Amino acid sequence: MSKVVVSFRKENCKGCGLCINACPKGLLDFSESTNNAGYPTVYLKEEESCTGCALCAVMCPDVAITVEKEVSA
Template sequence: MALNVKSTTKLVINIENCKGCLLCLEVCPAKVFQLSEHVNKKGVKYIEAVSPEKCVTCGRCFAICPDTAIEINPN
């Protein structure tokens, strides 16, 4: 696994790519994400999956992320 990547069973979040735009948070029907209190190397608060078990793998977060910080793992 790559450094600075937070992975769950369904989601992989590259925290270094995340700029905290919160678009994923807005489009997620399952309310999986929240803004972290921690910052990445750029000094930006990144998103984290707080309820990954609720993920329905709809792909909206992946599609809307302008920085390709989210990957969906359907397995």
């Protein structure tokens, strides 16, 4: 499987949890840390299982998630 990198703009996250709800594999969850606004932030539990479908980023109302995928030449 090609490599996928999911990055979060933590300060934009408001902890609504729509990405956690959208992930078909249930790979996202709230982390124990909060951002400066006090919202719980989200992290990817198992990076190697992520297929890069980007449904989390599609549903994120705060454009806080960027999904990048390695393109095979």
